[in-house]
Amino acid sequence: MAKHPVPTVVRVIRFFLRPVLMLVTKRDWQGMDNLPDGGFVLAPNHISHLDPFLISHFMLDNGIAPQFLAKDTLVSAKGFGWILRSAEQIPVYRSTTGAAESLRAAATAVEEGRVVTIYPEGTITRDPAAWPMSGRTGAVRVALMTGRPLVPLMQWGPQEILWPYAKRVRLFPRRTIHIRVGKPIDLSDLVDQELTEKVLHTATDRLMDSLTAMMSQVRGELPSTPRIDVHTLSRPKTNYQRRES
Template sequence: MQRREFPRAMRIIVLFVRPLLMVLTKRDWQGQEKLPSGGFVLAPNHLSHLDPFLISHFMVDQGISPRFLAKDTLMALPVGGRILRNAEQIPVYRSTRGAAESLRAAIAAVEAGSVVTIYPEGTITRDPAAWPMSGRTGAVRVALATGRPLVPLMQWGPQDVLWPYSKKLRLFPRKTIHVRVGDPVDLSDLEGRELTEELLDTATNRLIDTLTAMMAEVRGELPSSPRIDVHSLSRPKSTYKP
């Protein structure tokens, strides 16, 4: 799989972070052969504040330079923000106009051959059992605008190290990080059509359904409660504990 060279800042991050992750986690990665060549949108479920590091570990080992949509507040940090910008991360601004600019930047990156990771939920799950919530439309917007694949990535295990909305790390015993790459979500019936909210919701639900099914296979169980609406977040923050 041919990938362009990593930015220098990303090479430095990898040099320091990857050895730590190799020591602190075990890995159960499957489906790497399904990753397309060229640019595409990678769409993972969101379980923990550690997700970007653990997903990046998987991507780096597949020869892919990690590139995320990152909160603009992180980009504003004096040192961390400079590192993120030099590593070619894409800032996400909260205003409607800013969000549109972020998606345009993501579209340009994918069209230029980059792999851009966009969490469809937009935030860490608040489901008490850590199932995926409903999704926002950013990931499918970029995939449909570029005509490039929308690849679901299911992860399970980060919540055992740092569960949602908690500050308590549980590094030992070492936790297994399960990663499953699915076939690109079939959006062929939606391509070339006006990107209405109804169409985008249909595509997003298709993506979230896929991630949920992939997680159910790894966990050996099905969700026992309705999916949380990410737009309302009516339930309390996740109380899931490993």
């Protein structure tokens, strides 16, 4: 049973897109028992422009109406923006005031029993090997504001179809989309504390550590370099160009 009614436009998109995804991908989905009842924050790593489609595929097949924080420029765009608005996606505004309003809207949705997906990195990873970067604090802030679970979702495989920031799509041979849903991040020691930057970064580090650990299990290796700081990142063009070629 869906945790929230699926908007009509999402059901129409799913009708056309799901058969395509079933054809061009294999699915290795594990950890669905860790999905809580009621509203919660779903926090996935971000490795491809295809992520929203593949994560939505996973969510809909598990009875969850997908609702993301989306850039305001996308939500306000002609044509495509109407689709996002009709799909009840939550716009994220870049100004400090606008960002705060976006998180309040996300918190309200979670309190209403919805599942809101927030990429903690805020952007597709710039790591040359596609490991998670450090995180921004939006996902944990909404979880702590509402007292609802913060659930990590690790995905690996979308980058084999469309590498980060690349333009060439590789649909065949079929790629396996690995998804691991982890247990909700334990924030019990932080719930009653003031939401200071220290508290938020402590919680965010736990989230990113969980995502990295799950990815390590799937990949059978550990990161060989320190985690990229999402606040000071610089895009390593040569690495991505070499992978795309």
